[in-house]
Amino acid sequence: MDAIIDNLPLYLEGFGTTLLLLVVSGLAALVIGTLIAAMRISPVASLRWFATVYTEFVRNTPLTLVLFFCIFVLPLLDVRLDFVTRAIIGLSVYTSPFVAEALRSGVNGVPIGQAEAARSVGFGFRQTVGLVVLPQAFRMTIPPLINVFIALTKNTSVAGGFFVVELFAVGRTVANARGDQVIPVLLGVAAFYLLITVPLGLLAARLERRWVVQR
Amino acid sequence: MTNVLFDAPGPVARRNSLIASIAGGIAILGGLVWIFFTLNAPRGDLPGYFDPSRWDVFADPTVWRYIFVAGVWGTLRAALTAAVFAVALGIVFSLLRSARTSWIRIPTAIVLEFVRGMPVLLMMLFILLVLNTGSFWAVVAALTLYNGALIGEALRAGLASLPKGQREAGLSLGMRPMQSKMLIEFPQAFRQMLPIIIAQLVVLLKDTSLGYIVGYVELLRVNMNQLASFYGNYYLFSFFIVTLVLYLAMNLSLSWIARWVSRRTASKTGRPTPNPDEENEELLKGIAKANAESRQTGQGSI
Numbered sequence: 001m002d003a004i005i006d007n008l009p010l011y012l013e014g015f016g017t018t019l020l021l022l023v024v025s026g027l028a029a030l031v032i033g034t035l036i037a038a039m040r041i042s043p044v045a046s047l048r049w050f051a052t053v054y055t056e057f058v059r060n061t062p063l064t065l066v067l068f069f070c071i072f073v074l075p076l077l078d079v080r081l082d083f084v085t086r087a088i089i090g091l092s093v094y095t096s097p098f099v100a101e102a103l104r105s106g107v108n109g110v111p112i113g114q115a116e117a118a119r120s121v122g123f124g125f126r127q128t129v130g131l132v133v134l135p136q137a138f139r140m141t142i143p144p145l146i147n148v149f150i151a152l153t154k155n156t157s158v159a160g161g162f163f164v165v166e167l168f169a170v171g172r173t174v175a176n177a178r179g180d181q182v183i184p185v186l187l188g189v190a191a192f193y194l195l196i197t198v199p200l201g202l203l204a205a206r207l208e209r210r211w212v213v214q215r
Numbered sequence: 216m217t218n219v220l221f222d223a224p225g226p227v228a229r230r231n232s233l234i235a236s237i238a239g240g241i242a243i244l245g246g247l248v249w250i251f252f253t254l255n256a257p258r259g260d261l262p263g264y265f266d267p268s269r270w271d272v273f274a275d276p277t278v279w280r281y282i283f284v285a286g287v288w289g290t291l292r293a294a295l296t297a298a299v300f301a302v303a304l305g306i307v308f309s310l311l312r313s314a315r316t317s318w319i320r321i322p323t324a325i326v327l328e329f330v331r332g333m334p335v336l337l338m339m340l341f342i343l344l345v346l347n348t349g350s351f352w353a354v355v356a357a358l359t360l361y362n363g364a365l366i367g368e369a370l371r372a373g374l375a376s377l378p379k380g381q382r383e384a385g386l387s388l389g390m391r392p393m394q395s396k397m398l399i400e401f402p403q404a405f406r407q408m409l410p411i412i413i414a415q416l417v418v419l420l421k422d423t424s425l426g427y428i429v430g431y432v433e434l435l436r437v438n439m440n441q442l443a444s445f446y447g448n449y450y451l452f453s454f455f456i457v458t459l460v461l462y463l464a465m466n467l468s469l470s471w472i473a474r475w476v477s478r479r480t481a482s483k484t485g486r487p488t489p490n491p492d493e494e495n496e497e498l499l500k501g502i503a504k505a506n507a508e509s510r511q512t513g514q515g516s517i
Contacts (some may be wrong), residue, residue, distance in 0.1 A: 044236045045232075060466035062425075065459060068435065072439070073452060076264075076451065119220075154333070156334075158425065160336070168336060171340070182344045189337060190341075193333055201332065
């Protein structure tokens, strides 16, 4: 136990980096993912095609390989950024197709009768989308989006294997230094992760429950 | 959805959309060409990344043999072992989680919540350092535990989505609850959730690459660490592209199988089966339904 208390500043520093990775790459993934989702439902065929290929390509590439690209291959291409920024780029690119899929399935999940009803009472495109479809789609999108962010939280640990000093990397360093207390040291790291993922999971479950009652 | 939102496009709108499509296509193509030429530009006194001299190592069959024997097989071996154990563990988890007695159900729910909230990488490190198993079993055990938990939840959702009459029919034939569950409900739930389970196995296959960080010898380590440092940084980019292509080939073919199974089971059972592309959403719906049902029947969930 004292291994955790002695290294608490290190832990908190790692936790801070994890939160930084989570928030910044989460926001970036939200932006890229929204763009991709918009492309996927756009009337322009070539954009649709591009978004589909991008989604398939990124979703079937392991995160470790994406981060490897950002850390070891980007310098070969004369990109000079620090490790944290490059890890954020990798995490946002990797997360973006999952965000796009969550958004798209939300819009597709609104029963088509809703849009038909709106059209039949004379609503135009903007009114149909703004007043009828999006408010419902938004609600159905939030729980899957939260789950994407939970996955992102866990995925930030992979950056710890690539020179970014976040929770996992701190845990590994401390565990190597204190070989006698490996179990408490690593459980401490796990506790910090659960501090983020469990509340998010409970929130998602709460929202899902409401959503199920509605339908 | 989109065809309801707009009025049917007239000739002008159709022409505009075609022009936009061609313009977008040209823009995307231009981007790809730009990337190609940027990569192919000479770096200092070294040639560009698509220069034949950067790729000549792949003419050597021993390199390919090493990639396949050590790398691809290392990845597949870990993935196959973990897949078998994960499905088995998922079955156990789903049965425990939907047990009637609360002192089995609630601890299982807590364990599942704990496992699902933790990074797989941390589990690998934990097993590696604490249980001292060696890197292969650390990778396999962590992947088994994590994916077993998710497959378990998927199967539970499948059990909950069955019509009540199935179980009632089993019980009325004089089967014990366990018999009805194993002989009647489970086979149907399994078939219903097969596409999602296969989609989860794609995740498992991708996650074997985490073994790179804990020192397991798989595709990424073989190509990017052993071979790339043996042949030098000159070939790093070429090895990266080969690794990427191999991973894509493995994962895309497994994803394709998931889709094929989904179509096949859908046409056989006549019921819509979950689409593996929307695995998260389907899983959410199922789990939410399972939770709602257990509340209704008084078996409160946590």
